[in-house]
Amino acid sequence: xxxxxxxxxxxxxxxxxxxxxxxxxxxxxxxxxxxxxxxxxxxxxxxxxxxxxxxxxxxxxxxxxxxxxxxxxxxxxxxxxxxxxxxxxxxxxxxxxxxxxxxxxxxxxxxxxxxxxxxxxxxxxxxxxxxxxxxxxxxxxxxxxxxxxxxxxxxxxxxxxxxxxxxxxxxxxxxxxxxxxxxxxxxxxxxxxxxxxxxxxxxxxxxxxxxxxxxxxxxxxxxxxxxxxxxxxxxxxxxxxxxxxxxxxxxxxxxxxxxxxxxxx
Numbered sequence: 378x379x380x381x382x383x384x385x386x387x388x389x390x391x392x393x394x395x396x397x398x399x400x401x402x403x404x405x406x407x408x409x410x411x412x413x414x415x416x417x418x419x420x421x422x423x424x425x426x427x428x429x430x431x432x433x434x435x436x437x438x439x440x441x442x443x444x445x446x447x448x449x450x451x452x453x454x455x456x457x458x459x460x461x462x463x464x465x466x467x468x469x470x471x472x473x474x475x476x477x478x479x480x481x482x483x484x485x486x487x488x489x490x491x492x493x494x495x496x497x498x499x500x501x502x503x504x505x506x507x508x509x510x511x512x513x514x515x516x517x518x519x520x521x522x523x524x525x526x527x528x529x530x531x532x533x534x535x536x537x538x539x540x541x542x543x544x545x546x547x548x549x550x551x552x553x554x555x556x557x558x559x560x561x562x563x564x565x566x567x568x569x570x571x572x573x574x575x576x577x578x579x580x581x582x583x584x585x586x587x588x589x590x591x592x593x594x595x596x597x598x599x600x601x602x603x604x605x606x607x608x609x610x611x612x613x614x615x616x617x618x619x620x621x622x623x624x625x626x627x628x629x630x631x632x633x634x635x636x637x638x639x640x641x642x
Contacts, residue, residue, distance in 0.1 A: 379419045383502040387430035389441035390420070390500055392457040392493055393448055397421035403451070404429045407444060424497035433462070442474060449476040459489035461500065495533070511571040512631040513550045516624045518542035520561045528560055529553045539625035541612075542566075546630050558582045566611070566624055570631040577617045 379397045393400060401419045408417065420428040431440065445458035460472035471484035473492050485492075493500045517525060522536045525543050534547035545557070558565050567580040612623040621628060 397427040422498040
């Protein structure tokens with residue numbers, strides 16, 4: 378009944394700051410002895426959180442809100458209901474809901490799987506292929522940290538002033554880069570590394586109408602233009618590790634120092 382990840386695709390989840398064993402006891406009491414045990418499961422987290430997940434076929438497909446509301450009151454702490462099934466079919470949908478002991482409810486359009494993962498709970502029922510994982514960093518030239526924060530000031534993005542511009546790193550970065558491009562003259566350097574296939578890409582933006590991309594299939598090789606028009610360098614450099622130096626991006630931000638076959642200079 379307790380696992381490190383779901384056995385199959387879940388319909389919904391309720392995330393609480395509680396040990397998995399205690400969460401199991403709470404769930405058994407909530408569902409009752411006659412509730413089919415193959416329709417729900419407890420997921421153990423790596424930190425203080427754990428989750429109850431329900432699978433398609435569950436008697437109450439919208440029961441996550443009722444359960445989260447109940448557990449918030451019982452535990453005296455916020456509980457989160459996460460809608461996980463077919464959320465992409467609806468526009469302006471808010472699949473993450475925070476239920477507080479007072480009865481207040483807060484709604485968010487955050488990705489529920491990412492929301493749980495940031496709290497140490499894995500709700501993926503499959504192992505992602507390496508090529509699906511990518512690391513981002515962004516440098517906004519001709520802007521200050523305060524100006525960048527005025528666009529987005531979430532705790533999930535860090536801002537560091539460098540001589541190249543403001544270095545932006547964090548889990549939500551991919552969703553706010555477009556806002557930086559729209560707001561600032563730039564250039565805005567959007568840097569991506571995908572370990573699965575060694576894709577390293579720099580997109581240089583000076584507004585939405587002027588985009589230049591570079592592609593290298595292997596870190597350590599000179600980069601070649603991905604599309605046209607494109608410049609023939611990034612701040613005078615064509616090697617990925619040299620580009621990172623010029624942009625003042627520490628290699629570990631893109632997980633490059635985790636790959637020992639690369640020698641970064």
